[in-house]
Amino acid sequence: MIRNFIRRYWWMYLLGTLFVILVDLLQLVSPRIIGNIIDKLKTGVEDITVLKASLFAIIGVSFGIFISRFFWRVFIMGSARRFEYYSKKVLFEKLLTLPPSFYDRIKVGELMARFTNDVAAVRQAMGPAVVMSVDAIFMTLVTVFTMGTLISWKLTWIVIIPLPPLALISAFFGRLIHTRFKKVQAAFAVMTDSAEESVSGIRVIKSYGQEDSRYDMMCNKSDDYVRKNLALIRVWGMFFPLIQLLASIGYVIAMAFGGRAVITGQLTLGEFVTFTTYLGMLIWPMMATGWLINIIQRGRASYSRLKELLNEESDIVTTDPAPLRKLRGNIEINNLTFKYPSSREAVLKDINLYIPAGGKIAIVGTTGSGKTTLAKVLTRLYPVPKGKVFIDGYDINHIDPTVLRENIAYVPQETFLFSETVRNNIAFGVENATDEEIVRYASMAAIHNDIVSDFPEGYMTMVGERGVTLSGGQKQRVAIARALLKEAPIVILDDCLSAVDTETELKILSSLRNGSELRTVIVISHRLKAVRDADIIYVLHDGEIIERGNHDELMEFNGLYKRMYERQLLEEKLEEE
Template identity: 35%
Template sequence: MKHLKAINKYFWKYRWRFLFGILFIVLSNYFKILSPQLTGFVIDEVQLELIQKNSPGHYSERIGEVTKKQSNYDIGVKELIHQFTSAELGFGQKIVWTGIVLLSLAILSGFFLFLMRQTIIVMSRHIEFDQKNEVFGHYLKLDSNFYKTHSTGDLMNRIAEDVSRVRMYTGPALMYFINLAVTIGFSVYFMLATNAMLTLYVLAPLPLLAITIYFVNNIINRKSERIQGLLSDLTTNAQESYSGIRVIKSFVQEKAMFSFFNKNAEAYKENAIGLAKVEAIYFPSMALLIGLSTLLTIMIGGIYAIRGDQSITIGTIAEFVMYVNMLTFPVSAIGWTASMIQRAAASQKRLNEFLDTVPAIEEPVAAIEPSLDGVIDFNNVDFVYPNTGIHALKSFDLHVKRGEKIAIIGHTGSGKTTIAQLLLRMYDPSSGNIEIDKTDLRKMDLQGLRKQISYVPQDVFLFSDSITSNISFGLDGAPDMSKVQLAARHASVEKEIAGFHDQYNTMIGERGVTLSGGQKQRISIARALIKDPHIVVFDDCLSAVDARTEKEILGNLNRYLKDKTAIIITHRIFTLFDFDQIIVMEEGKMVEKGTHNELLAQNGYYSYLYEQQLLERSDTPEDN
C-alpha cells in the first residue's frame, strides 16, 4: 500500500463525498442486516404455531426459548419483534406485517446502496480526472532528456491504462472493501449476540482464507507489474509502427513488423493468462471456504437443535444461513478487491516513477521576468549530452549584438542544433553560462524566456489540426486571421494555402502528413514569425525547399528580420542574406568566424563549402 499513499491527497480533497459514501455503506448494510433476524423470528413463529396445534404441552417450553433468543436482539429489532408478538396480532397478521417490514428494509437498503455508488464511484471518476491532469501536467514540465530516454508508448500507457487501474482502487475496490468490513462487522456482532458458539464454528474457515489471500496477493502483485510493463512495450511497438507506416511499406517490412508485434503480444498474452489462472484458482477457493461455513452452520446447528439445545432454534439456523449468504459476496470479493488493490499498487508504482522524476530544467526560486532586447552572450560554454555522453560544445564563445544576423554553419554533429537548444534552455550548459541582455538564462522565468524567442526546429512538427491553428499555435487567445495571413506571406506559403480546398481551415493530418516537406517547413516558419519576437532562431529550416522558393523566403526574411536578432543554423551558405557574423563549427568548436568575404579570404572550410555549393548550382539548370 505504500505506493498508493500518493493519492491520499485526493481523498482529502473529496473527503465529504468519501465520508458520506462510508455513511451510506453503513446505513445500507444496517437495514440489510435486520432481515435475517426478522426471518428467524417468522420461522420461530411458524414453529410455535405448529407446536401449539400439534403438541400443546411443548408450547410453553418453546416460547421460553424464543423469548430468550429475542432478548439478545438489537434495540430497534426488539421493538419490531415486540409489535409482532403482541397479543393483538394474530399469526397471519404477524406474517403479513413481517413481509411489509422486510420489503421496507430492502427498499431502504437499496436506496442507500444507490447513494453509496453515487458518492464513492463518482468520487473515483473525479480522482481519475485529477490524476490524469497531474500526470500530463508533469509530463509537460519534464525536460528534453527525459523524452529521449522514454518511449511515447510507455508514456501513453501510464497515463491511460495505469491511471484507470488506480481508479479501480479509489472506486470499486475501496467501496467493496468498506462494504466488506461493515457487512462482516454487523454480521459477526449479531451472530455473536444470537449464539457465540455457533458463530465460532461458522467463522472457523476464515483464518485459512486470510492466509490464502496473503500468499496469492503477492503472486498477483508480481504478475500485475510484469503485465503492465509488457503492455507498455506493446503500446510502444504499435505507436511506432503507426507513425512509421510509410517507412515500413517502402522497405516491405510489414511481415517483419507483424512478427515483432506478435512476439510482444504473445509475451503479454502468456503473462495475462498466467494471472488469469491464479485468479481462476483463487475465486473458486473463496467460494469453497464460504460453502464450508454454510455446511457447518446447517450441520452443527442441526445437531444442537436435535439434541434439544435451547439456545438454538430452527429460526437461529435459518438466520445464520442468511448471514453466511450475506457474507458470500463480500468475502468472495476479498480476492477480487485484493487483486484490484494489488494491480492499482503496481500501476501507481509506475506512475510514481515518473511523478517523482525531477525535471533537470526548473524554474529559478526568484525568477526574473525577462523583457528581451536581443543581446546574446555564450561565455566559455561546454555541454555534454547526459543520455549519450556526447561532448557537443567545447569552450564555445559567441557575442551577438542587438539586431545582428548570425549564421552558424557546419556539418552534421558539429554542435549547431545544441546552440539553439541551450539558448531556449532545453538544457543547461555543463560549464560556462549563457546570458541574454546580461542576465543569466538560469535566473529568468522559463516560460517568459521561451515566449520571447521564436524557434523553427530542424525536425518540423505540425499538429493534426487546421493550418490556422498550427500557424497561430504560439499565440494566446483566438487567432487573428490578418496576422496568420501575414505570417504565411512572409514564409512564402500563402499562395499554396489559397490553393487548398478549405484554405486556412484545411486539416493537415497527423504530423502534417498531407503536406510536402517544404510546405511543412514553411508553415513552421510562419508559426515562428507570427509571434513577432526580438530574437529568432532558425535551425536548418529551408532544407526541403527548392532554390526558387528559398530565394523568395530569404528575401521576405531579410525585410522581416530588419530590427531583430536572428540566429540562422544551416548547412548551406545563403549569399542573398547579409550576415553580420558567420560561425563555422566543427566537432563542437568554433573553427572560423567572420563575414562572408573575410571567411572566403581565409581559404578554409567555409571557402571549400562555398565552392562546392557553386559547383552544385552550376549543374542544376533551373538555378542558372
C-alpha cells in the same frame, strides 16, 4: 496525488461509507424476520396480519437497501470517476513541465499506458475497492456479532474457523498479484508503444515493404503481454477457488453442528435458517476479500508507476530569476563546453561567439558538428553550465524559461503541425492573432500564395495528423509563419528550410532581415548560398568553431567553408546539366 484528492473529497467518501454500512445493517434485518416467520408458521398463526406485517417489513427493508445502494454508488463511484479526471489532469500538467531530456528516455506508448490502464486500475482501487473493504470488514464483524448474540456464540466460533487461514492466504497471494501485475503493465506499455510507433510510421513501413516484419514484431510483443497476463491469471485463478473452498467448509461445519443442535432442540428451525442465512451473508465478505486483494494490489502497482512519473524533476531550474519580461536579443557565449545528460562526450567544445541585438549570424558545418545542439542551448531545452551563456547581459540560468521562450521564435529541424486548420497552426501560441497578422506572416514565410491557390479551403484547410496532407516545404513554411507571428526579438531557424528551394529560402531570409521589427536572427543551414549575407558565419566541425567571419573573409581563408561552398556550387551545376 491520492492524499490531495482525499483531502478535498473526504466528505463524499464518508457519506458513501455511511450508506454502505446502512445497507449492511438493513441486510441483517431480513434473515431475522424470515426466521421468525418460519417459527410462527411451525407453531401455527391465528392472526394472518402478523404475517402481512412481516412481509411489509421485508419490502420496506428492501426499498431501504435500494435507496442506500443508489447513494453509495453516487458518492463513492462518483468520487472514483472524479479521481480519474483529476489524476489525468495532474499527470498532463506534470508532462507539460518536464524537459526534453525526459522525453528522450521515455516513449509515447509508455505514457499512454500510464494514462489509460494505470489510471483505470487506481480508479478501481478508489471506487469498488473502498466499497468492498468497508463492506467486508463491517459485514464480517456485524454478522459474526449478530450470529453469536441472536443464535449461538459456540456455533459462531466453530463456523468462523476458516477465517484465519483466509487472512494468511490473502497476504501471500496479494504479494504475488502485485509483482505480476507490474510486469503486465510494463508489457502493456511496450505493446502500446509499438502499436503507436507502427501507426505513426505506417508510410515508412509501406514504402520499405516491411509490413510482415512489423506484424511479426507486434505479434511477439502481444504474445509477451499475453504470457505475463496468463501468469497473473494463474495466481488469481488459484486464489478464488481457495476462498470458495474455505467458505464451503464453513457451510459444512454449520450443517453438521447446527443440524444436530436443531435435532437435539438446542436451536429452533427458524434460528437455524436465520443462522445459515447469516452464514451465507458471511461468505460474501470472504469472496470480496479475494476481489479486494486483487484490485488493491493492481491499484498499488499502477499507482507506483504513476508516482514515478509525478516524482520526475525538471533539470531546468531557475533560482533568483532576473526581472525580465522582454529581451533585446544581445547574445554572448563564453568558453561553452556542453554535453547532453545522457551522453559521455561533449557535443560542444569551448564555444565563443557574440551576436549583437538585431544582428544576423549563420551557423554552418559538417553533419553532427553540434549546430542543432547550439540552438537547443540558446533556448535552454537542456541544462546549461553557469556563467557561459548570456542574453542581454544576464546569465541564461537566471532568466525564467517561460520568459526566455516567449522571446525566442525557434523553428526546429523536425516540423510538427497539429491536426488543425492551417490558420490555427499558424496562430498557435498567439491566441488573439488577427487574420491580417496571419496573412502578413504567412506572406513573409512565402506560404500565403500556396494557401490561397493550392489549398481547397484556404486558411481553413485541415492539415491532417502532423501535417501529412502538406508537402515538406509547405510544412516548414507554415512552421516559420507560426514562429514569426510571435514577433519575438530572437529568431532561430534550425535548418528548417531544407525542403524549400534556394530562391524561396533566400526570399524568406531577406524578409526577416528587411522587416520593420528589430530581430536577432540565427540561421542554421547546410546550404551556404542562402547565408552569404549574414553578418558573421560560424563554421562548426566536431563541436568546435574552426572558422568565423563573413562570406568573403571565409572564402579568402581557403578552409572548410570554402571547400563546402565550392562543392555545393559544383553540385548545382551538375544538376542543371
